[in-house]
Amino acid sequence: MAIDFKKQLKQGIKELQKNPIDIYDTLDRSASVGPLRPVQLTILKKWYEERRDDKELIIKLPTGAGKTLIGLLILKSKLNSGEGPCLYICPNNYLANQTKLEAERFGIEVCQFTQFNDIPREFLDGKAILITTAQKFFNGMTVFGLDARYIEIGTIVLDDSHACIDIVNNAFSITLNKGEGAYEELLDLFTPNLKQQGEGTFIDLCEGEFDSLMQIPYWSWEEKSSDVLRILSKYKYVEEIKFSWSILKDIIPKCKAFISGNSIEISPYYIPIEKFPAFQNAKNKILMSATTQNDTFLIQGLGFRKETVSHPLVDPTLLWSGEKMLIIPELLNADPAFSLELRSHFSKLEYPFGSVAIVPSNKKSEFYTVNGAELISQEDLIERVEYLKNNNYSKNRVNLVVISNKYDGIDLPDSACRFLILDSLPYFQNLSDSYEERVRPSGDLIQKKRAQKIEQGLGRSVRGEKDFSVILLLGNHLVNFITNSKTKKYFSPETQKQIEIGDSIMSLSGVEQFSSNTEFIKHIISVMKQCIDRDESWKEYYTQSMNRPIEILEQEENYFEMIELEYEAEREFYKGNYSLAISKIQDLADRAPDPLEKGWYLQSKARFELNNNKMQSTNTQKQAQKLNCNLLIPSDVIDYEKLEYVDGNRNQRIINFLKQYSRHEKLLQEVQTQLDYLSFGQRADKFETALDFIGQLLGYVTDRPDKKIRKGPDNLWCVRNNEYFMFECKSEVKESRESITKTEVGQFNNHCGWFEGVYGGMTKVNRFIFIPTQKVSYEGHFTHEVKVIRKHKLNYLKRNILNFIKELAAYNFSEMHIDKINQLLVTHELKTDDFESLYSEEIIVTK
Template structure:
């Protein structure tokens, strides 16, 4: 007998259900396996319900606990609340496709085009990627358009990755080959030259590691000229996707010159240009690894009061099982090559994924990699292959989030470095705020994002291997655990307990480390039990917001409105918060540059005075028009005493000293992309050895890259060409060293001797160059010998914390030829002119 059940009333109409959990239970078309909500999902939805009308809400859930379903249910219920249309924004198109699939599995109506009539009439949730909304040709409509698509509720998934993506989508990059590049250079070349003639020459010569900001006073005063240059090119591929967002506020933008071109970006993302987002009644930010939510205030203009109290489950223990290992701490003499070979042996039976920050690092894995991928299409294809079965060892270049490597797709995850700052403004900030709370927190967050790739559910497991020396240095800091999410912190502590228990054991060899990793990959019961115990009673924590965030956003928003005085005052408040509440002078100096840029519009003289005062807190900011006077520094103690005091002030134990000097050695490497880091490392090395290290060219715009001074009046004038790729020292480089020597002779007082030093892969000068007879070259051979000595210095002084004892330090300085003038005679060779 045929019977049509649709002729019978189904009882409660789904559209009247206003509680997400009840809606889930009532959904008639859920596919098998979705019989009930997980406890964590139910708890979060229950806590969202009474707060649903707050404009900005943060939901924190661990990866693999069903964030997507929670977000979709919130959107569907919001449609029932008449708070539609409902929009789900994923960080990438691939993740948007996955979210749409989950919606269909639930039986929820979805579309993927925001122009769909079903979306606009609140009949379906629209699921798309972040960049579909936040671009200058957005389908949703801009603020200056005749109309825009109304949105009632927005869920932003993986909000931590959305923050970085939003910056990228708001940035113009004008490469040297672009028609606007040369006219812009002509417009600002004089101002750039006044900031630093040597750096400008380096950028013109193609040195990729260099960058400098076009002075804000010049940029603002010539904004009309910039507009005239760029406006005719507004429809080109270079400008079309960003120009509509910045055209009205070019004067507010920051312009940075790099080897890749001129980069133009606003102080913060121009979220005000997207009325569909700004006018939404409900905005929900979902994240797994964003420990501090302050960036939601600066980047999305989120309400601080709501953001300060995120919605979290009762427990943070629903993570998969992870063990974090630093093999080269367990086996100190283990070389990178030996470690890569050992990791490749694991890839014979288990999928291994390696995250690297650059192609240069990826090439170091080329001998053992089964595949190396970098584009979004390549990565998506590689992930599909990994999920399907054994692949081996896959290297992924500069992608630390948005990748799902669950279960056998990745049993071993290697993090061989953190993503490098991509834009000129990011690199400036990273340099200016090095070792500050701001940068450390950002790096820790990226590390945690990377770790999350290999464990995607409560039942998953993964061994995480940390290779990069800087990353090892980062996670060994005593203040880092407090910056991690509670679950990751507990897992890292388990890993440290393992490392402490292995300390001193004779069987801790590379083979022993491989055996330990296999206990994780095979799911050994003792490992799984220890991993579960580590997460017992772990709960989420509320982290105080960064006090500068609200003031930074208020300053930018006021400037956009044209209220320059309010903008300047808000920027001043951010500086004061950094200095007095956060006790971070470097950050205060950096924010002073931004405050001075706002102040220039109403009081140029005061803006310059602000800059002049702030350079004492941070030498990496713009120098005022009037310039600065170099203030030489010289140790007041003998070399060994100065070194011992510096080391005792900066290191709690010998282990930290060894780790930090390994990171310093990594920065001293030959690398055209990291010349800024190399110069800073040469300066820092001086302090570790009892000299005084300074960077005159960076501090005042003239002089050498690095200057070493000792208490006896000796000075090493050092030009660092660690990014040089030519076979010979060029005439330009050797003449630059000569100019720096003349500057030192004129500027420095109480000098007994000046030794010119050039750090370059070669010590042979091209024929047209004219080096002085005293010039010493640190070439590839000498550099390698010096690195060996630095490592030996750290190893010896780390024993029983002997670095605190000046006599022990003196013994090592003499033994390793690191003392006084002997340093340059032992680790520098006389340069020669090419014959």
């Protein structure tokens, strides 16, 4: 007969533990898990004693510090306090299942949705934590309810909050792909308005150029919002619309819209998170975050107060976690040919551990796959990650695995990835961020988002305090971003220290001691082995360096205030409080640190004014566009200011340009970055910006009429008094292109007519078109003399420019004489007449 132990217990109801540390001691957890780590004890103690009643809270801890268990214990504490239901939200199903397994290991009661999509009763009753995904929670058909009808929740933990924010943004977005009915109908609807913004870009967009992007003018969008609703309503049951339709259908006039050659993206300026009351009205919202500094957009995405964002819960004693050896070869050798050699070398190897390369696009992956590496699709990613984790590396060597544009949501601990390559700057996936990057490239928010993606990528291979990995950083633009003092500040203190160590490794290497690239690569591999083979001197050097205090550049004191003010302005406009919105955005414009930012805020002001005073709105938009030529062209024509050669001494202009750089190394790095952008296959805007930079570097007066007024050529240089170079840039066309099309010829002819109308028919001008072919299609006919600059001629020009800059290393910029500049220009074939004679070719007419 069984013994009834219950009779032996004292009478009364057993009181549940509320302190999460005490709860952990009572859990029926797996024998394989030990006590709480010191960092977990610190965070849980501070939360329970100081922050448990905070309505909003951000917990910041580095990867591998045990955030998942912390979140689960906090929710268990809330359940034991009778403050359920409690919800744990992950970015995707993979991490949700990992969290469920983690909870089961520790004996914490959790539940998930059934196959019938029913909300578990034990969650509603406050007996178990519900684990789900952000996509399940944040969508227009959510089972948690919208508007007035919703499920009340006590505490929500949002794990990997930055990834979840992207999903929240997607919930408020509609993306329509080219080839679908809605895309084509909207394109037809706004064709006149888009043409007015730039006919050349519009033509590229219609021809499907991969990186063409335009914003539909806000005044056109609002004017035609009823037509937009009619079109979208026809397609509201298609997959791309149905999950957002109920959220957006009543606020379409207050949305922004961007169109590319592949898709249209529609989303609100202000994210009305209150449409998800289960989240908005939760008693406690806790965001789990890595130690990146760029979480200010949580204000604009979730409506958190700036005090919440600026005062996260952290463990101040935890300086760093895990070991990352950053190898940055391009600090010593920025030659693109050397970078290609590095990619080729590491692609051909077989490894006794997991090795992964993260690239921003499938096109970038070709550098690796052509040499034997394997590109893994999104569909096969989870399976391959599991293989890397479970492979017996003592028996099976593996090839390099390439992952495209996936910087988070992948855990590759220990031998799953001892060697990681992070190649090139990440791309922004949504059109809104891509547009913002183009029109306010120096803005803090965009730079912070990019730094976050990089930091997420760096964290893929080190998932715990005892984990270690070598990380090879490639791509001049990426290297410049992480080492430049203006952008380095956007990284966490831990990452900044690791970047400094990587810089020191290169300084200690000294490229001058190697007779060839092959010798340098052998040296790099020997240094990598010091980390992988656990060299004691390296481990001690890393620990000592990481423990050393680092000088962190403080953010602007008013930065959080600026972010919140922009959020408040958009919120007031959304609510119809136009005067208050205008006042707040004017305040922002007055504080803006540079003209591009001021113009950005004035464009928002013009949008706010549209409802009250269209004439005033147009005038404000003109002011905005004059400050920032990347912004929308108002419906009234903007006057064009002619380009004139103010300073007749080209060589002196070159010296003045050089004096902007305190050190030759900085000049060389910047020139190399711009020359990389000046390549076929690059985005048109980056190519044209680089060409403008090169023009100034070479002492010319430059302009970009098409960018300024959406008329005229892409680039214009005044090279002598009353003499010009006119450039049309077709950097995005396929290199296999056989001929210049009739459309492109007509576009160039129009630009020639514009030039004669503005500058006069007698003004001397040389006309060039950057394009991979010199043949003109049978249907096309240039009305003026035009020369072609193809790939081999462009590379010749770039090589001469780079050699010119390298030779400047021997001179003090402030003491240089114009005669020396002239001599160097002759030596490196960079005289004005060389452009026509050396770097361009005659066109070939197809008969």
